[in-house]
Amino acid sequence: MSIASQQPNQRILILGGDGFCGWPTALHLSDAGHEVIIVDNLSRRMIDVELEVESLTPIRPMSERLAAWREISGRDIGFHRFDVARNYQRLVNLLCEFMPDAIVHFAEQRAAPYSMKSPAHKRYTVDNNVGATNTLLAALVESGLDAHVVHLGTMGVYGYGSAGMKIPEGYLKVHVETEAGGMTTDEILYPAHPGSIYHLTKTQDQLTFAFYNRNDGVRVTDLHQGIVWGTQTEQTARDERLINRFDYDGDYGTVLNRFLMQAAVGHPLTVHGTGGQTRAFIHIQDTVRCIELAIGNPPAAGERVRILNQMTETHRVRDLADRVAALTGATLDYQPNPRVEAVENDLHVANDTLIQLGLRPTTLDTGLFTEVTDIAARYAHRADTRRIVCRSAWRADRQVPDVETGAATPSRVTIPV
Amino acid sequence: MSIASQQPNQRILILGGDGFCGWPTALHLSDAGHEVIIVDNLSRRMIDVELEVESLTPIRPMSERLAAWREISGRDIGFHRFDVARNYQRLVNLLCEFMPDAIVHFAEQRAAPYSMKSPAHKRYTVDNNVGATNTLLAALVESGLDAHVVHLGTMGVYGYGSAGMKIPEGYLKVHVETEAGGMTTDEILYPAHPGSIYHLTKTQDQLTFAFYNRNDGVRVTDLHQGIVWGTQTEQTARDERLINRFDYDGDYGTVLNRFLMQAAVGHPLTVHGTGGQTRAFIHIQDTVRCIELAIGNPPAAGERVRILNQMTETHRVRDLADRVAALTGATLDYQPNPRVEAVENDLHVANDTLIQLGLRPTTLDTGLFTEVTDIAARYAHRADTRRIVCRSAWRADRQVPDVETGAATPSRVTIPV
Ligand SMILES: NC(=O)c1ccc[n+]([C@@H]2O[C@H](COP(=O)([O-])OP(=O)(O)OC[C@H]3O[C@@H](n4cnc5c(N)ncnc54)[C@H](O)[C@@H]3O)[C@@H](O)[C@H]2O)c1
Ligand SMILES: NC(=O)c1ccc[n+]([C@@H]2O[C@H](COP(=O)([O-])OP(=O)(O)OC[C@H]3O[C@@H](n4cnc5c(N)ncnc54)[C@H](O)[C@@H]3O)[C@@H](O)[C@H]2O)c1
Numbered sequence: 001m002s003i004a005s006q007q008p009n010q011r012i013l014i015l016g017g018d019g020f021c022g023w024p025t026a027l028h029l030s031d032a033g034h035e036v037i038i039v040d041n042l043s044r045r046m047i048d049v050e051l052e053v054e055s056l057t058p059i060r061p062m063s064e065r066l067a068a069w070r071e072i073s074g075r076d077i078g079f080h081r082f083d084v085a086r087n088y089q090r091l092v093n094l095l096c097e098f099m100p101d102a103i104v105h106f107a108e109q110r111a112a113p114y115s116m117k118s119p120a121h122k123r124y125t126v127d128n129n130v131g132a133t134n135t136l137l138a139a140l141v142e143s144g145l146d147a148h149v150v151h152l153g154t155m156g157v158y159g160y161g162s163a164g165m166k167i168p169e170g171y172l173k174v175h176v177e178t179e180a181g182g183m184t185t186d187e188i189l190y191p192a193h194p195g196s197i198y199h200l201t202k203t204q205d206q207l208t209f210a211f212y213n214r215n216d217g218v219r220v221t222d223l224h225q226g227i228v229w230g231t232q233t234e235q236t237a238r239d240e241r242l243i244n245r246f247d248y249d250g251d252y253g254t255v256l257n258r259f260l261m262q263a264a265v266g267h268p269l270t271v272h273g274t275g276g277q278t279r280a281f282i283h284i285q286d287t288v289r290c291i292e293l294a295i296g297n298p299p300a301a302g303e304r305v306r307i308l309n310q311m312t313e314t315h316r317v318r319d320l321a322d323r324v325a326a327l328t329g330a331t332l333d334y335q336p337n338p339r340v341e342a343v344e345n346d347l348h349v350a351n352d353t354l355i356q357l358g359l360r361p362t363t364l365d366t367g368l369f370t371e372v373t374d375i376a377a378r379y380a381h382r383a384d385t386r387r388i389v390c391r392s393a394w395r396a397d398r399q400v401p402d403v404e405t406g407a408a409t410p411s412r413v414t415i416p417v
Numbered sequence: 418m419s420i421a422s423q424q425p426n427q428r429i430l431i432l433g434g435d436g437f438c439g440w441p442t443a444l445h446l447s448d449a450g451h452e453v454i455i456v457d458n459l460s461r462r463m464i465d466v467e468l469e470v471e472s473l474t475p476i477r478p479m480s481e482r483l484a485a486w487r488e489i490s491g492r493d494i495g496f497h498r499f500d501v502a503r504n505y506q507r508l509v510n511l512l513c514e515f516m517p518d519a520i521v522h523f524a525e526q527r528a529a530p531y532s533m534k535s536p537a538h539k540r541y542t543v544d545n546n547v548g549a550t551n552t553l554l555a556a557l558v559e560s561g562l563d564a565h566v567v568h569l570g571t572m573g574v575y576g577y578g579s580a581g582m583k584i585p586e587g588y589l590k591v592h593v594e595t596e597a598g599g600m601t602t603d604e605i606l607y608p609a610h611p612g613s614i615y616h617l618t619k620t621q622d623q624l625t626f627a628f629y630n631r632n633d634g635v636r637v638t639d640l641h642q643g644i645v646w647g648t649q650t651e652q653t654a655r656d657e658r659l660i661n662r663f664d665y666d667g668d669y670g671t672v673l674n675r676f677l678m679q680a681a682v683g684h685p686l687t688v689h690g691t692g693g694q695t696r697a698f699i700h701i702q703d704t705v706r707c708i709e710l711a712i713g714n715p716p717a718a719g720e721r722v723r724i725l726n727q728m729t730e731t732h733r734v735r736d737l738a739d740r741v742a743a744l745t746g747a748t749l750d751y752q753p754n755p756r757v758e759a760v761e762n763d764l765h766v767a768n769d770t771l772i773q774l775g776l777r778p779t780t781l782d783t784g785l786f787t788e789v790t791d792i793a794a795r796y797a798h799r800a801d802t803r804r805i806v807c808r809s810a811w812r813a814d815r816q817v818p819d820v821e822t823g824a825a826t827p828s829r830v831t832i833p834v
Binding site (some may be wrong): 165178179395 | 505509534536537539540543544547548551552555556558559562582583589590591592593594595596600601605606608609612614617619621625627628631632633722757765811812813
């Protein structure tokens with residue numbers, strides 16, 4: 001049995017609990033006997049409206065999701081719709097009423113391409129993400145509660161360039177020359193190399209957590225998560241009304257989901273650049289287990305921010321494409337890379353802590369086939385193939401394909417004066 | 418002659434040009450022949466309204482300041498009143514019309530105690546400062562201009578704890594063990610140890626600058642400034658209508674100004690803790706010269722963010738108090754420290770670059786007497802002695818003296834539920 005379920009009846013607040021990771025986490029923790037309340041401002045669904053896309057899977061409105069869960073599990077999950085970054089007072093009130101033991105913080109804009117779309121998207125992402133984290137911590141300190149904050153960070157804060165070095169869990173041991181000519185040793189936050197405005201906000205969050213941890217003693221676990229793949233968990237699969245989000249568009253669709261869906265609709269798999277980028281991955285079922293493990297093992301009072309790498313496998317993007325192609329018969333289509341990044345890279349990541357705590361990974365080998373048949377093929381008819389191509393460029397001089405024709409066009413319109 | 422004046426007629430935009438550093442900088446650069454435009458939302462004057470304090474010196478409204486400067490120098494300075502963090506479109510329009518060669522960015526909330534006053538003040542400081550920097554850079558990239566951004570950071574980003582190490586100019590050389598058992602060397606941003614929410618925002622700014630520099634090639638000089646003392650510069654002293662701000666209250670008054678003013682009104686000099694904290698200092702006249710030097714020596718295209726330490730002397734707080742006491746006959750009053758910080762610390766700071774560029778420091782030895790007589794004594798009658806005491810606590814368990822009685826009271830009221 002998992003560790004968290006040995007501490008039943010914790011009160012857990014889930015910020016961003018309507019999202020791709022947040023919804024299955026809420027169900028998983030509710031199923032394990034915890035009392036769960038979700039906060040979400042539904043901004044992710046509204047971004048779907050803006051981008052003119054929909055989840056490939058037919059996700060239901062929150063009220064229907066919650067009613068279905070009550071019907072199926074007999075358990076209630078509370079829901080409050082407000083903006084965590086902008087509605088300080090409702091957050092404080094909720095904290096003081098609910099008195100959570102743990103707060104899982106997913107409530108951020110999480111797509112790198114979306115964060116680079118335009119100045120407005122850059123500003124929204126910074127204001128929303130840096131604002132949500134700071135507002136949460138300011139509110140928590142003011143409430144006087146000693147709740148454990150579990151935050152979702154990203155492997156991307158490390159940057160993907162560190163040749164020949166294993167990426168540690170958050171902190172790096174460094175040796176520095178002293179004035180006297182000797183050497184002193186220190187452990188520092190891993191130097192940040194964010195690759196997009198989205199990743200930038202996660203490195204800024206790290207500084208915010210470190211500050212509140214040191215100044216106010218807030219207990220924090222920051223889970224540096226790899227790219228999540230897969231759609232369903234044990235709970236979301238119980239009824240179609242509980243189904244989880246599956247993003248495939250150029251902004252929110254992560255690489256593996258995009259390949260699966262492209263294969264399902266007969267579109268060639270779009271590989272950016274050489275496909276030589278190595279990325280870290282984790283299945284959504286493991287995400288929810290890791291969060292449960294983190295909640296069940298909170299840092300002690302006075303402990304520094306605990307940073308864990310939440311990933312189970314690393315793969316090169318072109319190898320992933322090859323695997324999906326082998327399963328489905330799809331072809332590959334190499335396209336210019338919109339990102340400013342190294343062409344090829346290696347990645348060695350320490351993930352000892354969660355494995356020691358008992359995580360048993362769902363691997364690509366065992367899970368991929370289910371995804372192809374149960375999700376991608378089943379809901380392929382819902383796909384809008386015009387949304388497959390990534391239209392965000394990291395810099396104005398990068399070319400991006402036109403959404404309708406696929407032809408390369410300048411990524412930015414001239415600014416209005 | 419200074420270097421910047423060898424490149425006459427640059428167009429310089431000064432964000433936060435109504436403030437303590439910004440106003441004398443605007444006059445200094447205008448006097449040197451540059452074309453200057455100020456942007457300011459007057460938030461600093463509005464905070465004076467909120468805190469029920471005023472500058473000890475009788476600063477004039479912006480229109481009067483600018484008219485006086487025109488009368489005295491024959492030169493025009495433009496002024497636009499808007500919020501840099503929140504008014505993206507006006508900023509882009511101004512950039513495209515004015516096409517500045519350099520942008521000096523002072524537009525941030527700069528008081529550590531103010532940033533710690535309450536959750537609302539924490540949130541305002543983060544949103545304003547992180548937002549202003551990100552908005553500026555997003556706008557600059559969109560404008561397509563290659564303007565040099567000169568930002569005012571703080572020595573406080575280094576933290577004040579690094580025993581036995583000289584603080585370098587921004588980057589730290591570290592040695593790291595590789596997986597193979599060897600050693601690799603890297604230069605990283607100096608690990609951040611912010612001591613307040615205000616300082617936190619400056620460490621977040623560093624990450625923002627590094628990102629836009631790497632992704633978009635924005636040229637940035639980040640001046641990590643010590644505590645500025647003194648009031649007047651050559652230009653602000655020419656007419657009383659040009660006089661610069663002098664803050665002495667518990668939130669905005671920096672340590673030396675506070676001592677000077679306390680001595681002038683016969684108040685004991687309030688030393689927090691043991692007074693063993695060592696701080697870096699620079700005179701306002703040197704601040705404006707350093708900024709001119711930075712503008713005259715922009716980073717090359719493709720150069721990483723240039724970080725300079727902008728300070729000229731370091732002093733222990735109690736030694737400063739002793740010096741002011743010796744000059745004025747004031748007594749010392751030791752009070753509890755509202756900050757969460759080390760009691761005593763050393764500080765060795767590299768400031769080679771600005772000295773090499775030609776800075777000739779104004780030292781405490783030569784400048785202090787003028788400050789005592791020309792400013793503190795002259796305007797002492799304007800002081801509100803109830804505002805002298807610092808009422809912001811870094812943590813709810815720190816005691817702060819009551820503003821009226823000086824008696825210690827809990828620093829926070831209970832929160833409304
Ligand atoms: N999906 C991945 O592959 C992945 C990988 C690494 C890290 N993460 C991190 O995990 C977290 C969750 O990611 P996800 O994939 O579930 O994203 P998501 O966009 O599906 O979910 C985020 C949820 O937060 C809500 N939200 C955003 N801002 C809010 C605000 N200010 N107030 C209230 N609600 C707000 C959104 O409406 C959405 O429901 C994010 O922080 C993300 O950075 C995700
Ligand atoms: N004064 C010091 O001792 C000192 C030391 C180190 C660094 N600095 C840095 O130098 C800079 C200037 O400091 P200062 O002492 O002149 O502070 P200040 O508060 O006197 O000046 C800042 C000015 O910026 C304006 N401003 C703030 N936010 C704005 C926004 N969003 N839009 C438009 N205008 C805005 C304010 O109205 C004010 O006039 C700050 O960034 C500060 O952190 C100051």
